[in-house]
Amino acid sequence: MIRRSILAAALAAAALPALAQDAPWPNRPITLMGGFPNGAGTDIYARRLAEPLARALGQPIVIDNRTGAGGNIGSDLVAKARPDGYTFYMGTAGTHAINAALYRSLPFDVLRDFTPVVLLGDVPNVLIVNPERRANLTNCQAVLTAARARPQAVSYGSTGNGASTHLAGAQFATAAGLDLLHVPFRGQPGAIAALLSGDIDLFFNQTGAAMGPIRQGQVRALFVLTRERLAALPDVPTVGEACGLPPMDTSTWYGIFGPANLPAPIVTRMNAEVNRIIATPEFREWLIQNQAITPPAAPNTPEQFQQTQRADVARWAEVVRRSGATVD
Template identity: 65%
Template sequence: MLRRTALALAALAPLALPAAAQEAPWPNRPITIMGGFPNGSGVDIYARKLAEPLSRSLGVPVVVDNRTGAGGNIASEYVARARPDGYTFLLATAGTHAINATLYKSLPFDPLRDVTHIAILGDVPNVLLVNPQHSPGLRTCRDLVAAAKARPGALAYASTGNGASTHLSAVQFAAAAGIDVLHVPYRGQGPAMVSLLGGETAFFFNQSGPSIGPVQQGQLRALGVTTRARLAPLPDVPTIEEACGLPGFESSTWYGLVAPPGLPAPIQARMTQEVARIIAEPDFVAWLTDSQGITPPADPGPASFRRIHEADVARWAEIVRRSGAQVD
């Protein structure tokens, strides 16, 4: 009897081991980077560029899954509520995790508390675009301001959505230049670009990544960039400060990689290490600066990322309040 009991206990012993002891070391299955914006958006372009080398360095597939809608909040909430097991991440933006904190009356997640910061991925400017076919007279930023002052409230501009950075850049610009212009929000970068190309709107502050190609190909004309320095891929395009004589004008956002709250520290550290190494590689830096107009971070680490994130929540809150934008 005692022998049978001992054998039974021995058979059950492996089942009593903690789950962590039975699992293979992280990572041992595919990792997903969620995005809140459509295919072809700046977020999607960056996520896919990062996923390839990250997959090689971690030894598992890294896939991109875009769940669009509500200004990126659908994907953000999904990741905020996901298991913190190291298999779900989000390519967050200043829009989803700073602007939306004030723009939306209520959010189903806390933009600051419901994340584990992994790495900030770069500073993302906007480019002031016009269509040379439909607006041949708008050759400079000062031409645009003069046209807006000549017909207050008549000149329309596109954005990727109410309260998006592409909207708030225009709000900042209009306030600094003293002009009254008409906001026409669209559902994402693609429809907004179509409106500009079709002549439905006169200008668009679009993110640098999707803007550079159409400008270099002559489809669109860039009148200025929202950074304090010119962009490497558009060296002949002045800053808004230069082009319109608006001292100190700057309006840019950031991309960052986050995970659900409660991610184990060893996984956070490993992911930060791999991402920081990849985005510092010369080829990746060249891609960021020369093809996307994105400034790589000086310090991509979680502590630096959190400081920037906290400061941006406060900074954008003032701009959102000034714009009057509000989403239920």
């Protein structure tokens, strides 16, 4: 009897993993990892999305920001995570397209080691200055004059080497024939603090994190790096209008990735729930008017997101080459 009981217990224990695998997804909290600090554009978006997504999936969404190396630290952790549907990444065109060209060696492949799940929207960049510390920089022409008079004397902050804010500044400098000093930070909060303290002159910030300081009057928006004006900033000119330069668009995107080989049913469910949330009038209004982010067009499938990512890997590689931007 004792031997039979031991055998039965052993068989039951051996069956537990199979039973756990058969349990409906999700049955425990889900981690949505980010590569930039609290207050960054990705963090703002992730926290707004987390509450309705948790209700839809019936499990808590835990935001876990692992900062550093232009988002590569967080990306690497997700690339090496189990593809079980409990670890996702709040990626950007910076982390999953630009970095592939800027960094000589990455511990992961941005295409092979991730599963694109859902595109979250297009994110423009806006040039902001501190009107108190840099009262002379009232418009683009003033920036051009100051930068051309003293090469490397005018500095711009970014959210890290390889981030879209870095490339936006590099693209602008190349188009205008300027030699600007790049100062990278670990996310928007550090760069904003440096702008407000006067430690840097300019910040080519993503609109999601810039809208608050702009509306509070802490910073002045000189122009948006898009081809058309933004609905959320109707009085702010485009870079073409303000600077007399050819039209330029440095907009990037946010999107959710899982590790490679994420099961198709999980990808489908996550994609459907997120699309349903961001299609609601309330969430769309928040994106467009509060964050100046353009929501993705329907149907916004994982396959379409994958095509967008692949195209941007090639596009940003060319931008990096032409701009001469490097990781310091």
